[in-house]
Amino acid sequence: MENKQAAYYITAAELSELGFERLPSELKSKDHLIYSSPAALSFNSPGAQGFGVKRAGLAVPGSVMLLVAPACCGRNTTMLAELGAYADRFYYLLQDDTDIITGRHLNRISKAVAEVADFHEESTGTRPSCVMICITCVDALLGTDMERVCRKASEHAGLPVLPCYMYALEREGRVPPMTAVRKTVYSLLEPRAKKSTTVNLLGHFAPLRDDSEIYELLRSIGIKKINEISRCADFDEYLGMAEANFNIILNPESRHAAEDIASRLQIPSIEITRMYRLDKIRRQYELFAGALGVEMDDSAFYSEAEKRVKEFSSKHAGKRVAIGECLNADSFELALALTEYGLKVTEIYGTVSQERMAYIKRLAAVSPDTRIYTNLEPSMLYYDSGELECDLTIGIDAGYYHPDAPNVPWNLEIQPWGYRGLIGLIDEMEGVL
Amino acid sequence: MKGLLKVMSPFAPDQSGAASVFYDMNAITVICDAGGCTGNVCGFDEPRWHGNARPIFSAGLRDMDAILGRDDRLVDKLKKVSDKTDADFAAIIGTPVPAVIATDYRALKRMAEKRCGIPVVTCECTGTNLYDEGEELAYMELFRSFTEEIPVRKGRLGIIGATPLNLSDISADRLLRSHYEKEGYSEVMCYGMGEGLESIRQAASAELNIVVSPSGLAPARWLEKKYGTPYRIECPLAGEEAAEAKERLDGRKVLIVHNQVLACSLRDRMPESEVTVASFFKMDRSLMREGDVRVETEDQFMRLVAEGGYDAVICDELLRRAVKKDAYGEWINARHFAVSGNLEERLCEL
Secondary structure, three states: OOOOOOOOOEEHHHHHHHOHHHOOHHHOHHHOOEEOOHHHHHHHOHHHOOOOHHHHHOOOOOOEEEEEEOHHHHOOHHHHHOOHHHOOOEEEEEOOHHHHHHOHHHHHHHHHHHHHHHHHHHHHOOOOOOEEEEEOHHHHHHOOOHHHHHHHHHHHHOOOEEEEEOOHHHOOOOOOHHHHHHHHHOOOOOOOOOOOOEEEEEOOOOOEOOOOHHHHHHHHOOOOEEEOHHHOOOHHHHHHHHHOOEEEEOOHHHHHHHHHHHHHHOOOEEEOOOOOOHHHHHHHHHHHHHHHOOOOOOHHHHHHHHHHHHHHHHHHOOOEEEEOOOOOOOHHHHHHHHHHOOOEEEEEEOOOOOOOHHHHHHHHHHOOOOEEEOOOOHHHHHOOOOOOOOOEEEOHHHHHHOOOOOEEOOOOOOEOOHHHHHHHHHHHHHHHO | OOOEEOOOOOOOEHHHHHHHHHOOOOEEEEEOOOOHHHHHHHHOOOOOOOOOOOOEEEOOOOHHHHHHOOHHHHHHHHHHHHOOOOOOEEEEEOOHHHHHOOOOHHHHHHHHHHHHOOOEEEEOOOOOOEHHHHHHHHHHHHHHHHOOOOOOOOOEEEEEOOOHHHHOOOOHHHHHHHHHHHOOOOEEEEOOOOOOHHHHHOHHHOOEEEEOOHHHHHHHHHHHHHHOOOEEEOOOEEEHHHHHHHHHHOOOEEEEEOOHHHHHHHHHOOOOOEEEEEEOOOOOHHHOOOOOEEOOOHHHHHHHHHHHOOOEEEEOHHHHHHOOHHHOOEEEEOOOHHHHOOOOOOEEEO
């Protein structure tokens, strides 16, 4: 008899057998209510942990944000306002009951933008480089033409005004909010003469770890300036990103931004992915170098990582690991990597997508019994941590499910990358095992 | 400009207030949103959630659900959950999305009750109102839907309006129980905090209700009218810093900014001081004295402090950044979770 109060899961082998076309309803977030547990917080409220639209919109140096929304949409920004770097950068134009029906708030935006810019200048001594207007589900439903509203506000206030669409309703749409905001933050770049020795890294709102080998490898092929928006000290430096010879996309959510930059500024792009499997990291660098038509020697970095993996594997092979999705990795790719390194991945709390099916199929071959759960499914209310014990959890959400097991959150804002990212993860795992 | 916040950030909204009242009940709570409101309610406005997650769900609305008004899909999703749980009832809480598309909550309630076979209450929150409005809606829905006509039991006391959003402490119910047990009540029912649906069913049996925050006033008045239960308005608790300071403010001019009931109760313990009570939230006329103010805008608050000449301001620390340092004598921190999202370090009896 089915236990009606048990968390739903499917094994890697079962899921691989079914394929994405026959994905069980429990794994499709549109088919059920979304369970709200601390493990699901980053889905429901991306800004609560890390970068959501509001914080991401402020990636442009010197910018401020005017949130135009009902008060509820700005509530968790109270937390951000307490963080030093954001204390003076958030402003709110609250919508009332009439506004959300009639859209009359749109008539007040220009004046509000001017007032905010003047107030900011008065209180900090600096005029904002631009005002980001963050709008929410209400304006999505009203069909507000925010581009036009921003143009009008820009003329009125005499500074750039840009829209940030925090449209949670369109989370699974063609341009989800975190994709749209990546385009927004680069949209102030204007055509400049190109410098063949400059590149931009697109994808994150915080920089890569300083020790990431990608910096050294790029320098080894003659790149002198590597731009990341989070490292731009001021607006002028940000504008200098338009001089790049090409963009490197590190996160698929930046593809839309890269396409826009390519069409407006004629800067082409190349995409690479964060991975934790040694051979795949090496292969990717080979392909990357091939695409650029250069030679790139990553052997020293490879050897360093390989040595570290071997040491770790010899000590910890067979340890049981549960992997979440609130972490700086693709849960399924990481599961595959750790399985290849000799660990036993017992559980994954992740979101199944078509792209991830390739990992799941490989995982089914090497670890068919790995259980796949989704944080969002209502039956996770009944998740029993005693059912499958583990020696280590990776990701905040995995730590939530197994509070007594050692945990590596692996979700710092500074981003891990490549061989050094893998070594960093191994160091942290070793630190808690 | 009305509605423009340049220094402050928004306070807890109505959906957070409603969810707070349902939190300790054995309920399936569904926030009718796309996800963000649920994230705010749980991740920010419900301090009990991190240590004790409850069945709170987002409806997971997407654009076409809203455009086409697909309430039937929401009901289908709710049924999947209700089939697997033993909840006493389901609560559907509104947000800006259903407010914009004018969701018919009565129809939604009927459809959901019929399909799921459990009682359903709905709260027409809009996200544009404040938490106390949502709490009031939730209490009213609960009492109207579930309270039964039963005789009064001597020694039974009801407490309305105790939530972490009001009292800034997740164990305020225990302190309240202990306080009123010392007053001689043998059975204290703190509705919505540490009590389930049964306490609501038996609410008519209380010999007295205590209203500890403004959101409890309308429900207490309704219970008095319907079942004859008398009520008293008081909050016997306050944060340690405020509770201790009251002794040394004799003869001084003081501004207290909090929920009106807590602020007035604190004022009652300071008979030798000249106290003004102000609140950003509900202000009931019956409790207001000359000079008391309902604050509606950030500018109004700045002016109130700047022009009042107060020796002391008792108010959440977060709002201190809105006023000039030389505008007041001393600032005494009285946490208000609905304002700052911070809990009191220690809640004390006044």
